[in-house]
Amino acid sequence: MTVRDYIEQKFSSYGTLTEADILEFSLNTNLSPDEEVSKEMLPEVELGMIGLIPSLLLRPTSVTESGFSISWDKDGLRRYYLYLCKQNDVAPEAVSGLGIISSYNDY
Numbered sequence: 001m002t003v004r005d006y007i008e009q010k011f012s013s014y015g016t017l018t019e020a021d022i023l024e025f026s027l028n029t030n031l032s033p034d035e036e037v038s039k040e041m042l043p044e045v046e047l048g049m050i051g052l053i054p055s056l057l058l059r060p061t062s063v064t065e066s067g068f069s070i071s072w073d074k075d076g077l078r079r080y081y082l083y084l085c086k087q088n089d090v091a092p093e094a095v096s097g098l099g100i101i102s103s104y105n106d107y
Contacts, residue, residue, distance in 0.1 A: 003041075004033035007049055014056055014077045025052055046084050053081040054093060 007025060008017050022033050029048035037045060057074060085092045 001037050002033065003031050003035050003037055003045060006037045006045065010049065011056065013073065021052055021055070025049070043088060046088050047090070050081065050084050050088065050090055053077060
């Protein structure tokens with residue numbers, strides 16, 4: 001599985017990643033989206049995913065058009081962000097509003 005496939009599948013519940021998202025991930029991690037994911041690179045992939053989440057949270061919560069509606073679980077994305085931060089020993093960004101909790105155990 002490529003890096004692109006891995007991060008797209010991990011975020012599929014929270015919306016679709018754009019080419020710009022993939023490019024931002026690649027520039028921030030120096031990983032090629034076409035590389036095969038390995039156990040050794042997984043921490044770097046997760047750090048890159050942590051960097052993408054604040055911008056994903058800025059997207060709309062739901063979209064409705066011609067009777068069709070779709071919504072995304074922003075709270076789930078926040079919990080996933082905190083989980084990844086804890087797993088990778090990264091402090092959540094207070095600027096994004098994601099670090100305003102007293103403990104990782106709150107989720």
